[in-house]
Amino acid sequence: MGKLFDPALIIEYAPLILSRLPVTLLIVFWAIVGGSVLGTLLALARIHKVPFLNGAAVFFISFVRGTPILIQMFIVYYGLPLLLMYFGINITRWAKLNFVLVSYALNNAAFLAEIIRSAILSVPASQSEAAWSVGLSASQTFRRIILPQAFRTAFPAFGARVINAMQDTALAFTLGILDILGQAQAIGIRTYHTLEGYVVTAIIFIVASLLMEHTFAFIERRRLAR
Amino acid sequence: MISVKNVHKTFGKNEVLKGVDIDVKRGEVVVILGPSGSGKTTLLRCINFLEKADEGELNIGDISVHFRHATRQEILRVRRRTAMVFQSYNLFNNKNAIENVMEGLVTARKIPKGEAYETAKKELDKVGLSDKYNAWPSQLSGGQQQRVAIARAVALNPDVILFDEPTSALDPELVGEVLSVMKSVAREGITMLVVTHEMSFARDIADRVIFMDEGAIVEEGLPRDIFTRPKERRTKQFLDRILLKDEYVKDDYAI
Ligand SMILES: Nc1ncnc2c1ncn2[C@@H]1O[C@H](COP(=O)(O)OP(=O)(O)O)[C@@H](O)[C@H]1O
Numbered sequence: 115m116g117k118l119f120d121p122a123l124i125i126e127y128a129p130l131i132l133s134r135l136p137v138t139l140l141i142v143f144w145a146i147v148g149g150s151v152l153g154t155l156l157a158l159a160r161i162h163k164v165p166f167l168n169g170a171a172v173f174f175i176s177f178v179r180g181t182p183i184l185i186q187m188f189i190v191y192y193g194l195p196l197l198l199m200y201f202g203i204n205i206t207r208w209a210k211l212n213f214v215l216v217s218y219a220l221n222n223a224a225f226l227a228e229i230i231r232s233a234i235l236s237v238p239a240s241q242s243e244a245a246w247s248v249g250l251s252a253s254q255t256f257r258r259i260i261l262p263q264a265f266r267t268a269f270p271a272f273g274a275r276v277i278n279a280m281q282d283t284a285l286a287f288t289l290g291i292l293d294i295l296g297q298a299q300a301i302g303i304r305t306y307h308t309l310e311g312y313v314v315t316a317i318i319f320i321v322a323s324l325l326m327e328h329t330f331a332f333i334e335r336r337r338l339a340r
Numbered sequence: 341m342i343s344v345k346n347v348h349k350t351f352g353k354n355e356v357l358k359g360v361d362i363d364v365k366r367g368e369v370v371v372i373l374g375p376s377g378s379g380k381t382t383l384l385r386c387i388n389f390l391e392k393a394d395e396g397e398l399n400i401g402d403i404s405v406h407f408r409h410a411t412r413q414e415i416l417r418v419r420r421r422t423a424m425v426f427q428s429y430n431l432f433n434n435k436n437a438i439e440n441v442m443e444g445l446v447t448a449r450k451i452p453k454g455e456a457y458e459t460a461k462k463e464l465d466k467v468g469l470s471d472k473y474n475a476w477p478s479q480l481s482g483g484q485q486q487r488v489a490i491a492r493a494v495a496l497n498p499d500v501i502l503f504d505e506p507t508s509a510l511d512p513e514l515v516g517e518v519l520s521v522m523k524s525v526a527r528e529g530i531t532m533l534v535v536t537h538e539m540s541f542a543r544d545i546a547d548r549v550i551f552m553d554e555g556a557i558v559e560e561g562l563p564r565d566i567f568t569r570p571k572e573r574r575t576k577q578f579l580d581r582i583l584l585k586d587e588y589v590k591d592d593y594a595i
């Protein structure tokens with residue numbers, strides 16, 4: 115069985131593990147896109163105190179923030195089919211990845227909702243009034259004036275959330291997803307060399323996080339320059 | 341052109357407008373004067389439905405609406421016939437100067453972008469900002485921002501432009517440039533309802549002056565009549581105070 119820790123294996127495993135990076139990024143992508151759309155709706159429900167939806171949003175957000183994502187994922191994986199079955203929709207043949215995407219999107223929606231909500235509230239009412247006064251409707255005002263300004267305010271927190279979301283993907287392997295961590299795990303089981311694979315994933319996470327951080331900081335500087 | 345009748349507005353227990361009637365004819369420039377807190381801002385905001393008046397009606401062109409019962413559609417129609425210039429300019433912070441002027445044209449009035457761009461350019465040129473098309477609001481002085489705001493209002497070719505103390509947030513040395521733009525807007529024959537304490541504007545440009553106090557119109561008339569022989573004691577007191585301050589301000593900067 116050889117050495118317990120063989121640095122050469124890091125080089126050998128790296129391409130294998132790196133080849134699963136698209137899966138990780140796919141999860142991050144849909145988590146953030148889905149989370150942003152749903153998060154905006156949650157934020158609007160809360161800001162306009164929409165009856166029932168506001169309460170539901172408050173409950174959902176504190177539930178998500180108060181429970182580990184692993185549990186949320188299991189609830190979606192085992193619970194969503196039952197729930198949808200009730201409405202006559204059968205998703206028992208769904209790929210596991212779909213459940214992961216839904217879980218992470220829901221999870222991020224809760225965090226993004228709070229970020230988006232406070233950013234929307236930070237746009238002065240006078241901006242809406244100016245928009246109405248030139249004849250924009252409520253939804254035009256929101257899309258063209260409020261949301262772009264809110265997005266700017268939210269941008270740093272948004273960037274931090276994307277990086278968090280990426281690190282959160284580290285639990286997707288528990289449903290058997292072959293992302294970078296799932297691949298490291300699989301290699302470990304096959305070869306009894308677990309640590310080397312994890313070192314590779316750690317390096318990938320660090321590099322990706324730093325890249326994202328710098329990209330966001332760069333965009334931020336460019337936007338603030340005006 | 342535009343008339344409001346019997347406008348009432350109460351905030352909590354504070355009755356801010358107590359039945360105001362105003363009639364502005366096409367092309368007329370009407371200045372509203374009055375002490376702070378007399379309800380001038382609230383009146384303009386009610387006309388543009390930024391506040392919901394408790395009572396009264398509004399006629400503008402062929403539109404006739406009750407303030408209290410106006411539907412969302414009617415409110416939008418009124419807003420597309422009017423424009424407003426705010427005390428604090430309120431330019432869209434996510435848009436540069438020319439985009440600020442284009443926004444209402446393109447998004448609300450569905451005017452093709454190219455045409456809107458030409459209109460916006462023309463209006464910015466008229467307010468003396470031909471070198472600032474692409475400037476962000478944060479890169480403009482208060483006077484320049486307010487000139488963009490006026491261009492934004494005029495570009496919409498509204499039935500009336502409502503001005504709410506357009507110069508009172510400005511540094512004294514920037515007041516002149518905004519007033520002269522307002523004067524040229526008035527000379528174009530655009531209907532204007534202007535709340536201002538700038539006596540020179542009221543005296544030289546207004547067709548009519550309305551004096552408001554405590555939520556009601558106290559008196560109205562030609563500028564020279566109001567300024568030289570006000571009928572009401574409250575008008576006289578107010579004018580004395582303002583003119584005194586004006587003189588004081590002038591002395592202060594006349595070095
Ligand atoms: N949104 C509001 N809520 C409560 N009171 C208000 C509000 N807006 C204005 N007021 C009150 O209405 C009165 C008139 O205000 P305003 O119309 O701003 O007067 P002006 O513009 O003549 O100075 C003031 O007493 C002010 O405190």
Ligand SMILES: [Mg+2]
Binds near residue numbers: 380381382
């Ligand atoms: Mg006021």
